[in-house]
Amino acid sequence: MKWLLLGALLGLLLTIPQVLALTTTVVTALASQPLLVAFALGAAARPHLPLVGRWTR
Secondary structure, three states: OHHHHHHHHHHHHHHOOHHHHHHHHHHHHHHOOHHHHHHHHHHHHHHHOOOOOOOOO
């Protein structure tokens, strides 16, 4: 799925040159919000973190 999205983006960049400016603007706007960046990094790292033990009785 990741490669399909990357291919679609590259295809748009090759066929419509203005998409590069739009993509750059969107990425810059998203990266300028630290809370959104922190949430995205945490969501990406979550599956790779070890599970904490359950409560014991």
